[in-house]
Amino acid sequence: MTENLTTTAAGGATRTLLMCGIVAGPLYIVVVLLQMLTRDGFDISRHPASMLSNGDQGWIQIANFAISGLLFVAGAVGLHRVRGPAGRGDIWGPRLVGVFGAGMVAAAFFSADPADGFPPGTPLGPPTSMSTHGMVHFLVAGLAFLALIAACFVFGRRFAAAGRRGWAAFSTVTGALFLAAWISIFASQGSRVANVAFALAIALVLAWTSLLATHRLTRPGAAAPA
Numbered sequence: 114m115t116e117n118l119t120t121t122a123a124g125g126a127t128r129t130l131l132m133c134g135i136v137a138g139p140l141y142i143v144v145v146l147l148q149m150l151t152r153d154g155f156d157i158s159r160h161p162a163s164m165l166s167n168g169d170q171g172w173i174q175i176a177n178f179a180i181s182g183l184l185f186v187a188g189a190v191g192l193h194r195v196r197g198p199a200g201r202g203d204i205w206g207p208r209l210v211g212v213f214g215a216g217m218v219a220a221a222f223f224s225a226d227p228a229d230g231f232p233p234g235t236p237l238g239p240p241t242s243m244s245t246h247g248m249v250h251f252l253v254a255g256l257a258f259l260a261l262i263a264a265c266f267v268f269g270r271r272f273a274a275a276g277r278r279g280w281a282a283f284s285t286v287t288g289a290l291f292l293a294a295w296i297s298i299f300a301s302q303g304s305r306v307a308n309v310a311f312a313l314a315i316a317l318v319l320a321w322t323s324l325l326a327t328h329r330l331t332r333p334g335a336a337a338p339a
Contacts (some may be wrong), residue, residue: 127194134179134188134326137214139153141181148173154233157312158305163250166224168232179219187216188326194330195303202330204272210322217259258295261318262288268325280328287321 134308145162149155150164185207189211191196196207227235243251265288273281294307301307 128330129193130187130194131326131330132191133184134191134210135323135330137181137184138321138323139219140184141177142316142319143172144177144181151331156231158308159229160231161225162307162312162315163220163225163254164228164231166220167227171181171219171224171232175224178217180286182214182217182219182221185217185322186211187214189214190214191326192201192329206264206267207265209260213264216253216260220250220257223253225249225250239269258291261322262295264288264293265291265318265321281305284321284325286316289306 136326145165148162148165148170149157152168152170161176163178165171166178189207192207192210193204196204223246226240226244228238228240229235230237240247263283269281269284269288272278272284292313294311297307298311
């Protein structure tokens with residue numbers, strides 16, 4: 114009896130953690146979209162979402178980074194709990210998602226520098242110098258993006274090994290598109306088209322994390338590709 118109660122409690126905790134992973138991506142996207150519609154001077158074709166951390170209402174994006182990041186970390190723990198037989202993909206996939214979540218939390222403490230007219234009153238064009246907190250933000254964001262790209266490929270490989278072609282393709286293509294969009298930002302020197310493509314790629318990869326957690330929650334018997 115006691116063993117059954119313990120198992121049920123553990124299962125309930127895992128479901129809660131996976132629910133956190135399901136909510137994390139959509140929450141972040143919705144909060145950013147609302148700010149895009151209401152923050153004066155913000156233009157997603159010119160300004161990355163991280164710049165929303167600046168200005169009088171910057172606390173909204175700071176809270177968005179912190180809360181969404183913690184939800185991603187919780188979701189990663191849930192993915193770890195339902196992993197399959199101990200394989201490198203089963204271990205590193207959830208860990209990489211957790212690194213991404215930790216990077217989002219770090220971004221809440223180290224804001225991106227104002228630039229290109231946002232917030233209103235900021236000179237047009239890139240900043241002439243980068244502050245310490247802006248530099249740290251750039252570094253943690255880069256590590257977080259790399260971790261999430263790697264997670265897509267790790268899960269894609271594991272799904273392929275299990276014969277789940279749909280999920281393997283979805284995971285691999287998502288990682289490849291996100292990587293390509295990120296590279297295009299640097300290759301095009303932040304063109305408007307590249308900025309929009311990158312924003313859409315972020316939305317895609319966050320949707321992937323949410324659907325992955327949903328898949329694990331609704332198909333516990335297929336918790337992780339074996």
